Amino acid sequence: MASPDLREVADSFVAGIPNLRDQVDQLVRSIAPGSVATYGDLAKSLGDIAASRWVATYLLDPTCRVADFSHRVVRSTGEIGLHYSGSSETKTELLRAEGVVIAKETVHLETYRAQLPPIGRSLSELKAWQLDFESPAEPAFRLEDIEAIGGIDVSYGKVQAVAACSRMQVDGKTTIGTQTYVGAAEFPYITGYLAFREIPLHLNLLADMQVAGTLPDVLLVDGNGRLHPRRMGIATMLGGLAGIPTIGVAKKLICGVLRVPELRVGKWEPIVVSKDQPDEILGYAIVPHTKTKHPIYVSRGFGVDDQAMLEIVERCLNGHRSPEPIYWADRESRRHASTL
DNA sequence: GCGACAG
DNA sequence: ATCTTGTCGC
CATH class of the missing domain: 3.30.2170.10 (archaeoglobus fulgidus dsm 4304 superfamily)
Incomplete structure (x- = not known):
């Protein structure tokens, strides 16, 4: 068995990995003013609810490219949750300014939840890759x-x-x-x-x-x-x-x-x-x-x-x-x- | 309320 | 994994 050129293997492996940040950015920008999504909703659109904690971490980072829209992402309970500014009040005010009703620091998800577009070539594909991965003969x-x-x-x-x-x-x-x-x-x-x-x-x-x-x-x-x-x-x-x-x-x-x-x-x-x-x-x-x-x-x-x-x-x-x-x-x- | 997950 | 002080134990 001829051993593969590992640099080529590395390059082609890297070429197949999607950019999750770009995809979250795209999803967050798609949430219209006056509606919200949950961290889990975004993760599910990427293809796996397991990504929800990372999505939250990413959106709470002040240097995140969609920080200006991240107030539209809340917890799965409808609670407003944290904001990159450090102030949940700021997040609440931004949402109210867009017409979202908030009571007891909570949004009524059934009313305001956005419909997210499907994302191709994401975690769902990586999951399929893992399931289909064909190891060479051992x-x-x-x-x-x-x-x-x-x-x-x-x-x-x-x-x-x-x-x-x-x-x-x-x-x-x-x-x-x-x-x-x-x-x-x-x-x-x-x-x-x-x-x-x-x-x-x-x-x-x-x-x-x-x-x-x-x-x-x-x-x-x-x-x-x-x-x-x-x-x-x-x-x-x-x-x-x-x-x-x-x-x-x-x-x-x-x-x-x-x-x-x-x-x-x-x-x-x-x-x-x-x-x-x-x-x-x-x-x-x-x-x-x-x-x-x-x-x-x-x-x-x-x-x-x-x-x-x-x-x-x-x-x-x-x-x-x-x-x-x-x-x-x-x-x-x-x-x-x-x-x- | 609790479970609950590599590095 | 990394962020962090002193502290307990071999």
């Missing part, structure tokens, strides 16, 4: 053939972000080296869509490593793999795009439930879709050491079976909560980002 993974285990993470500075990949020997604990890549993270963080925020940085870093001949044989990714609402977390998508075996390692549970009531330090326990489906295992949780009560959540990314996955992660556990490659990538990317 080459047989042979644990005895690997020479380097990588860990990849992203930290954020004022303007730009830094991706770092640290490589360790097969013992999982001996450092070989770290490479970094600085770039912009354009796409916002929305639960379930982390891949579209961080993979552009990941792929460009991996492209640099491809040139340098330093690509690891397996990559631990800060985030989930199969343990994802659509079974397509960042680790799975990155591995499929780059053709590199990956494992997802997260610090918080995004979905699913623990199959057992309690975790024991150092013991893997399955995470399943629900108590009713105890056989569909999405990933595994483990409390890595005595110092912490917090588990990590590990799931298959691409090209590695569950048994090899757990063996690799175990080798990398060395007194920190995260496996060493991720621990170091996090440390280095954060240190670099703090200087930006």
Whole structure:
């Protein structure tokens, strides 16, 4: 299997990501004076209610390009909510001036709710992309053939972000080296869509490593793999795009439930879709050491079976909560980002 | 009122 | 993820 030019993979991936800010701007401008929409209405027009918190955050930012129209966006309860000016009274007065009746700081949504236009090429399309994503054939993974285990993470500075990949020997604990890549993270963080925020940085870093001949044989990714609402977390998508075996390692549970009531330090326990489906295992949780009560959540990314996955992660556990490659990538990317 | 979700 | 002080513990 010819390995792909990762710079080209990065460029074409980026080309397929919509600009959510532009789309929210367009939607907000479409709300006529005298009517309102909710943050959730806008998110649904983008294609996923999960974006509602980001929409609210964006519209409350004073530098937002549609700040002058953002008073027309209220909470799902009809409550006026916050305003970029810092004053809900200002927001209320702006709405009243446009003829909207407000009682008890609340709008009657049934009366004033605007009809929003549909948006093409947005979150709905990204969701479909995740559901339809076709991973290339997974080459047989042979644990005895690997020479380097990588860990990849992203930290954020004022303007730009830094991706770092640290490589360790097969013992999982001996450092070989770290490479970094600085770039912009354009796409916002929305639960379930982390891949579209961080993979552009990941792929460009991996492209640099491809040139340098330093690509690891397996990559631990800060985030989930199969343990994802659509079974397509960042680790799975990155591995499929780059053709590199990956494992997802997260610090918080995004979905699913623990199959057992309690975790024991150092013991893997399955995470399943629900108590009713105890056989569909999405990933595994483990409390890595005595110092912490917090588990990590590990799931298959691409090209590695569950048994090899757990063996690799175990080798990398060395007194920190995260496996060493991720621990170091996090440390280095954060240190670099703090200087930006 | 509560659940409630990677980075 | 980031914003943030001192503080508790190994």
